[in-house]
Amino acid sequence: MINLNRLAMYAAVVEAGSFTAAADALGTTKAVVSFNIKQLEQELGVALLTRSTRRLALTEAGEGFYGHCARLLREAESAVDEARSGQTxxxxxxxxxxxxxxxxxxxxxxxxxxxxxxxxxxxxxxxxxxxxxxxxxxxxxxxxxxxxxxxxxxxxxxxxxxxxxxxxxxxxxxxGVLRTPQALAALPWLANRPG
CATH class of the missing domain: 3.40.190.10 (Periplasmic binding protein-like II)
Incomplete structure (x- = not known):
């Protein structure tokens, strides 16, 4: 089964335009993102991205796959939100x-x-x-x-x-009207104490 975290990382790379920006957005390292994208490509048996030192581009398969990933991730998030809302x-x-x-x-x-x-x-x-x-x-x-x-x-x-x-x-x-706290002692009074 495909790891949804890898799909989320792939979508983040596509949306951010680079491994570094995706890593920053996900709160992880560039090495972790790169490793997971390579693993995803190996599991699928197809290249999703073409990389050079200055440029990142989607392959034809990568473009189609991104559309499916984005939809799947939205549906997964919606399912989680719906499940949580039912716990009110x-x-x-x-x-x-x-x-x-x-x-x-x-x-x-x-x-x-x-x-x-x-x-x-x-x-x-x-x-x-x-x-x-x-x-x-x-x-x-x-x-x-x-x-x-x-x-x-x-x-x-x-x-x-x-x-x-x-x-x-x-x-x-x-x-008479009391003028000092000491004058209280001379008066009749009731005290309420916890029982």
Whole structure:
């Protein structure tokens, strides 16, 4: 069977007009291109190119062969593109966990839309404030707030948020407007801690 790489090298030589220019275009050496063209001519049993120190020309057989090569290479590239484009549908399973508030508000609706786009993909979602062991619990993705604790995981920041200190108007009316962070200690307050 004919090596398609050799056909691609032959087409590159014809299109570039020289072995050196073809080698540059292909990211290889002139010697590699020359060797492959000689091998191709031996396999075909016909001379495709006439060479001199200053000039490169196609033989009659080389002209006809180039037309077929160019068409064949275009068809091969088209077949590869078509095969790759058919791989857009995702399948398998995707297991995701996220914190309860953010997860229920943002992650769950996004996962539902994603699952509709990829019906062959089984998506499972778990909300919780406890940081899960991704490996032990076979989770693919955890969406969390804060710094990455385990350096063996890969993390990407997907957003940011602000923390706000809030008080009801009734509390401020009773205790006055706070002027310093130390004044907080004297006020009744609620803390939210991960469980």
């Amino acid at each position: 549908a995702l399948s398998g399973s995707l297991r995701v966990t996220a914190s309860v508030d953010y997860g229920n508000l943002v992650v769950a609706p996004a996962l539902a839309a994603y699952a509709r786009e990829h019906p062959a993909l089984r998506v499972s979602y778990r909300a919780g404030s406890v940081h899960a062991d991704l490996i032990a619990e076979r989770l693919d993705l955890a969406i969390r707030v804060g710094a990455l604790e385990d350096s063996s995981y890969r993390a990407t920041r997907i957003g940011q948020f602000r923390l706000w200190l809030v008080a009801s108007p009734a509390l401020l009316a009773q205790h």
